[in-house]
Amino acid sequence: MSDKIIVYNAFYNPIEANIVKAKLKDAGIPCFLTDENVATINPLFNQAIGGVKLNVFEKDVAQISALLADDLELEVPEMDVEKEADKVTCENCGSTNVSYGLATKNKHSWWVAVLSILMAIYPFKANKCYHCYKCGHEFN
Structure with a gap:
């Protein structure tokens, strides 16, 4: 693996992108966001620019996938079945x-x-x- 920077994921909600970025930073994984300012200032451009992009090193992709998969399992609430x-x-x-x-x-x-x-x-x-x-x- 190289030190190549790739776009791991794109988010249409800048807040969600920052939450994932904070989780990665807490785990010691270096990352940064691009197009965050454009998406925050004018949300109508979000689809045109492809959303807020989470950029990471290619060597960290497996570790990130495992970390975020664990978080998704914990955060998904079960739907209440209506009577x-x-x-x-x-x-x-x-x-x-x-x-x-x-x-x-x-x-x-x-x-x-x-x-x-x-x-x-x-x-x-x-x-x-x-x-x-x-x-x-x-x-x-």
């Missing part, structure tokens, strides 16, 4: 991929539409309902 009784199911297809929010089809009632046209204002009240993301059905 079946708390889930709302779609009346149309029976799917549980349902959420409560603003209606998309009948967003405003007729009296709100008439009143907003007469007063030349944006409708001030919107209907809420459950929306199924599988079939698109809306219900209360």
